[in-house]
Amino acid sequence: MSADRREWPLYEVFVRGKRGLNHVHVGSLHAPDDAMALRHARDVYTRRNEGVSIWVVRTDAITASSPDEKDPLFAPNGDKVYRHPTFYEIPENVPHM
Amino acid sequence: MNDDHGSVFDGLIGGDSAQWAFGTDFEDPLAGVDTTVPDGVDHAELAAYCLMLGDDALIMSQRLSEWCSRAPDLEEDIALANIALDLLGQARLLLARAAAADPVVVPALPEGSPVPAEDALAFFRDAGQFGNVRLAEVANGDFAHVIVRLLLFSVSRLALLERLRASIDTVLAHVAAKGVKELTYHRDWAARWFLTLAGGTEESRRRLVTALGDLWPYQPELVATHPVELSLARAGVGVDPATTRAEVDGILDQVFAMSGVARPDRPPLEGEGGRTGRHGTHTEALSGLLAEMQVVARAHPSGRW
Numbered sequence: 001m002s003a004d005r006r007e008w009p010l011y012e013v014f015v016r017g018k019r020g021l022n023h024v025h026v027g028s029l030h031a032p033d034d035a036m037a038l039r040h041a042r043d044v045y046t047r048r049n050e051g052v053s054i055w056v057v058r059t060d061a062i063t064a065s066s067p068d069e070k071d072p073l074f075a076p077n078g079d080k081v082y083r084h085p086t087f088y089e090i091p092e093n094v095p096h097m
Numbered sequence: 098m099n100d101d102h103g104s105v106f107d108g109l110i111g112g113d114s115a116q117w118a119f120g121t122d123f124e125d126p127l128a129g130v131d132t133t134v135p136d137g138v139d140h141a142e143l144a145a146y147c148l149m150l151g152d153d154a155l156i157m158s159q160r161l162s163e164w165c166s167r168a169p170d171l172e173e174d175i176a177l178a179n180i181a182l183d184l185l186g187q188a189r190l191l192l193a194r195a196a197a198a199d200p201v202v203v204p205a206l207p208e209g210s211p212v213p214a215e216d217a218l219a220f221f222r223d224a225g226q227f228g229n230v231r232l233a234e235v236a237n238g239d240f241a242h243v244i245v246r247l248l249l250f251s252v253s254r255l256a257l258l259e260r261l262r263a264s265i266d267t268v269l270a271h272v273a274a275k276g277v278k279e280l281t282y283h284r285d286w287a288a289r290w291f292l293t294l295a296g297g298t299e300e301s302r303r304r305l306v307t308a309l310g311d312l313w314p315y316q317p318e319l320v321a322t323h324p325v326e327l328s329l330a331r332a333g334v335g336v337d338p339a340t341t342r343a344e345v346d347g348i349l350d351q352v353f354a355m356s357g358v359a360r361p362d363r364p365p366l367e368g369e370g371g372r373t374g375r376h377g378t379h380t381e382a383l384s385g386l387l388a389e390m391q392v393v394a395r396a397h398p399s400g401r402w
Contacts, residue, residue, distance in 0.1 A: 008170070029172055032293060039286060040172040043179050 009058055011037040013045050016053040021096060023055050031056075126190065126275045131267045134198055138266065138334055144199035145228065145325045146335050147269070148218070149375055150257075151191030152229035155219055156383070157250055158184035159390050160237055169240055176286060177243070183279040190272045192218045210399040220394035224383045231366065231374040232315035234383040241294055241304035245312050248287035252348050253319035255280035256341035265333040288352050295356030302358075310361050317365035320345055323375040 008030040014023035026045045031037035037056040046054065065073055077083065134140060161181035168174035196203045196214030203214045204221035212220075232250060237243060258280060261273035294305040320342040329335030353360050372378035394400070 030170065031172065036289065036293075039289070040176065042282075043176040044172060047175070047179060 008032050009060065011041070011056045012059050012062060013037075013041040014055040014057075015041075015045055015051040017050055018052055023053065026050075028059060034058075126186075127268065127271055130271050132197065135265050135334070138332055139328070140199040141201070142325050142329055143266065143334060144195040144202045146329050147191045147195035147198060148202065149228035149323070149325070151188045151195060151218075152227045153233055153250075153254065154184040154191065155188035156227065156229045156233040156386065158182070158188060159386055160233065160235075161243070161247075163237055164243060173240075180247070180279075180283050180286070183276075183283070187272060187276050187279070188219070189215050190268075190275075194268050194272070206398050211401045212394070212398065216394065216402075220391045221398070224379050224387055225377040227379065227383065227387075228375050228377060229379075229383075230315070230318045231380055231383075232312065232319060234374070234379060234386055235312065235315065236382045236385075238308060238311070239304055241301065242308040242311070244287055244290045244294060245305065245308040247283060248291050248352065249312060249316050249319065249349075251280050251284040251287055253338070253341060253345050255284050256344045256348075257336050257338060260336040260340065263333075264335065269334065291352055292356045295358050306358060309358065310363060313361035313363045314366035318373050318375070321373065321375075326375075 010028055011031055012028050013026050015026045016023045029037065029040050029044055031040045034056065037058075038054060041054045041056050045051070134143060158181045161177050161184070164174070164177045164181075166174060168177055192215040193213075196218060200214070203217050206212055206217055206221065232246060235246070255277065258273040258276045262270050262277065264270045264273065291305065294301040296302075320338045322337050322339045326335050327337055330337040330340075350360065368374075368376065369378050
């Protein structure tokens, strides 16, 4: 193994399905650069005709919340049932609610 | 099996199944296509032509399949397998077309054998009956070798299929239209890797240049003309590969220029007495490939898959 060998960076892959409205995280992969990451994502995650659009982003470009912050970030919403639109009548011709 | 849900494969057939997160929508590439051979077209020539293009795809697909589990990374492994499957799909359509155009080309099997004609052509012909270019049959080398092979192959095949879309044979035109989308990706993938290896390390560049030199003698055959190709090109059915030469050279020179690799200066691999792969005159490599590819089918000529 030569000194030139380096690990490829990790990428996260998001695919929008044919009937999907938004890109959904489907997994991750390694690639030498952004352009190849897109091609790898096409090969690895859309082989079964799943997608019409792909996003890839380097994993280290994502800032994620920490499990340690779970309570201060999310617990305060647990008792605020009035934030859900369950007290409204939704017209039948409004899709995707 | 749960009766309430039927077969697990039900969802693959319809396009609207909700059980697959992203849907299916598989297409039959020849749905609604007129499969009659156009008037005035020589059936034997059409069959021979379909076998040439089909065998290119079949043999190349087999060599690429041998990479399965051996690529440098999982992602490249899947990419090579995908490309192999694309080519296998083209081969199936073309071999089936050859059999439909002229059933005489299909090897005889035991009476009642359920083996379809396309399989009989793939598994029961000998090396001398294959019409593929010799570039497709050369034994595999390292990763740089498969990149160079795929680049040379896909640049030529894409240029050919782009023209074949105008064939008066509607089946060939449809196969070509489907193949153009596939080959566009294969060429892009191979060219990107060519640039990556050329601009990578000293070792990757050395391997790339070596592979290019080794495979270059097989390149001219991709743009050479067989009499059947010329005859069908005049009939509006086929494409004379010589008409793609300028485009193929231009694209290869562009890749060479971008990667800073010199165009090799090696003479073409001559055929025997002018006979090349298209005439059924092959290198020894094809026999070994066929032995492995055909052994199971030949052991069970009446087998059902």
